[in-house]
Amino acid sequence: MKPTDLGTLFDDLVDRGVSTVVELSRPLDIAPDHGTTYDVGELAALVRGAAGWLHAAGVRPGDRVAVVKENHWDYVLLACAAARVGAVPALLSDHLTPETLQLLLKRLDPALLVTTHAVLDHARDNETDLMGFARRTLTLDGPHPGALDLDRLRGHEPPRPVSRDPDDPLVVNHTSGTTGTPKLVMHSTRTLIHGLAATEAARLPVVSSKPTDTVCSALAYCHGRAIPWTASVLWLAPRKVVVIADADGAEPVLRAHPPTTLEALPSIFVRWQPLAERADNPFRDVRLYVSTFDAMHPPTVRAFLGATARRPLWVQVWGQTETGPLTFRFLTRRSVAERDARHPSTRNLGRPVPGRMRLRVVDPRTFRPVPAGQPGLVLARTKVRCLGYVGEQERWDAKVVGGWWNTGDVGVRTRTGAYLLLDREVDVIPGQSCVELEDVIEDRLPSVVECVILGTPGELPVPVLVTDGGALDRRGWAHALRDLPALADPIVLTWDEIPRTGTGKVRRMELRTLIRRGHDTFGSGRWT
Template sequence: MILQRIRNQGIRLGTAFDRVAAKHPANVVILDHDLGIAPQLGRRFTVTELADVVADFASRLWTVGVRPGDHVVVYKTDGFDIPLIASAVARIGAVPVMLSPKLDGESVLQMLPRVNQPYLLTDQAKLDNELSDEVFDVADSVLLASGSHPRATALADLTDVRRVAPVVMPRDHPTLVTHTSGTTGLPKMAVHTSYSLQSRYRPQAAAVTLLRKRETVAMHVSFVHSRVISAVLISLARGFPLLVLTDDDPEHVADYFVRLRPGIIEAHPNSYMLWEKLADDPRQPLANVRLFSSTFDAIHPRTVHRLLRATRRTAPVFGQLYGQSETGPVVARSYTKLRSLEADGRCVGVPFPGMTGVRVVSRDGAPPTKESPGYIEVRSDGRAVTFLGEPERYAAQTNGSWWRMGDVGYRTKWGCLHLLDREVDEIPGFGSTLAAEDQLFARLDNLAEVIIIPGDDGRAVPVVSTKGDEPLDLAAWRAAAAGLPPMADPVQWRLDDLPHTATTKIKRLELARIINSGGPAK
């Protein structure tokens, strides 16, 4: 089997771009933005030039005193240079700690003490607009990827920097720290080793080996997520040209897709929801897509249905991966054009043979079912090894070799895992809020988002956003909600005003807190 031929020797993040450049030196990367640490390259460059940027930046970090084992917190303006910086930090044996540009400065200040006097790599924009002067007290040293500040060291100003050789660390040594989505509070900081990162890489790399033709890959994912590392390296290792987008506005995306005609697209579920309108673009920006890949969350059947029918490839596939920041992908499912609009979107797939395992633990002593779901637990070599500064929180989610996902569901007799709800989002007596949201999406074409949250009185409250922020048609809503458990009248918000995580998930608990405290609809 292909899955068994990819051995886990640990991913060497610091020299990863050297290896892909050695295989495909003239392969190209195209951006919709400038690289903050190398704006002189423009927006189209080769993988060889990319590898040189990483080596140069690593040498600059070494010059200012960063050494093996040091932690470097990366919190800067959004851009593709973020994973390049992570590779540069790892190249000299230090540990990159990746914080989302979407985090507010106060949250960053609360998280920094967990790292214990790290280097902070940021930029002038973040210092001017997000971070208070307190950051200079909690960080050992503040380094700038771009811009200037009187109390920080601008790496771009260094001259005559001597190139340093890569530092090789053991495969069980921390090589990357990423934070969790933060849907339930201040994010936790998951520690990954070279071994655990490679474990996440293997199943996805095996799947891509089935694609024989060279395809352009388009990507819009969070640059601080561990997923971006595997997605980028898998694409470049195959010699696939790479298009990286920071802006997911449909009109912006369509312009690039029409010009470059990607064959593979990687994005988060909420971005795909925005891109449904591309199916109606007369230029057919999705016509050449053979594979849509979506990570970590179940996606609404309506979105899959519309996107697959917008491609003109003979047998396009929508691949869905379910997992979380702590575990990497643990189950997968693929969809084709044969999938109906009313298909069960709660079936998120089956484990990777020989790599991941899933079980559902009963909550009432009876076998878990749709009516009485159990706790979802998973086993994976890709699991993070601890939470930085919070080992007790990590231990609370472990059960031997099993990891509690914080979700509830059940498995069918065929082994498919059905995800019904987050534990913290359950509404007693309502059933699956996610399944109800799937049904509403399938029946209301103008819905851009719907989130069902618990109200103060225990009733389910649907919070909706519409395409173009048009007023919700209440008659159509009532018809679509027919047959669902009773709900309060819908509350309409603008999509942009909903609280989002770095991976575009809705922060359901925060949304419920705002609405139940009397916060007005936006």
């Protein structure tokens, strides 16, 4: 038996007798007075209660419910509650600009906007009225002029769970938006629950949660990974689940509940790297690391694999919101230990998910397959591809080529069947790989927390280097460039000066504006 329904997920877990304890890094925004420890029965009751107040707020089957708030796991609980009453939750990051939120809400036309004072006030300060793009607005943190007050809706009895066709819209998540306005990706029960979540809920050696595990997650819970992660991990019933809402300040909860498996955003792994390098780090019991969302660079992987007293495994997953996982690769201490390698890199993405994913590399002009070893656009064929883009269906249609999905990534298929990531098509530099250059520079310069290479026609590629203090050892920089292609003088910034998405990815177009390099790129950006 596998997860079958998002709306009744937690009730189904109760019926299965799952006794997992959930520990939170801070109280949920929808239950600020409860504390930070839950059992599955309490979570099921919380979802039913939220379904009751959504229904009392006027939400009905087929409606869209937009959620914009601070990052926390209650994004997922609200999605379950909305699905329970037959609505379609649309989960939006509060890291999006007010202008972007306004555009996405206009495309969604939600019956209800669930949000907070901070989101509404920030939008107002930027001359944007988000409430004008939803029929009703509900604030989670007290009364707000023109909005429904949550305290007046609590206690309403929820209606019976509403069933829906497995191919009907279930959830809307947005893409990261590194190259522009995020797309609103719509999934169904068949793709998100029967496909992605159920696949992960199968008990597999090493990579699946065990009954003795303490499973820790530090994700952006509004994004497409959060719901399949929640459903599959709890279905496997580990001893404990630890949910980190905020990367900064997470050390106490990590020490109180040392994880045995850890999945985090790449940006969070980077921020926690100094902690992992300490002798008293809280990762001593980790047997399994999982990374998705973005490329991981060798120094960070090496630091976490070296932090544990176990024999750990790192699972690097490449995927997209539209498709779920595309490839996976196992990394070990040995595979990332070659410090003296000429160009250490983790851009080998491994192989497609067996039996569920097919990939091909094609010429970007003709879309004809290219031989192994030759770069091209990577296309994917999968049964769990999303239904479309809300408000931009023509954009979605343009990315489907004869049943194949255009990922917008440029890569190479090796003769062994593995795939090497070169770059996003919009970020590509002819004859080079920004991802590889970033790997090498970060590996050679430990003081560089993050490196971003930006290419512009007619100019040398510009390296933007992130350091803790905004300073750079110029002698070390010159030595790091010894066998690399010519680069422009580096621009050195701090972490907080870099424009980022809700998942910590760099907003490259905004970064170009920040450093005054314009928006001209070698890539077309046609398939972003």
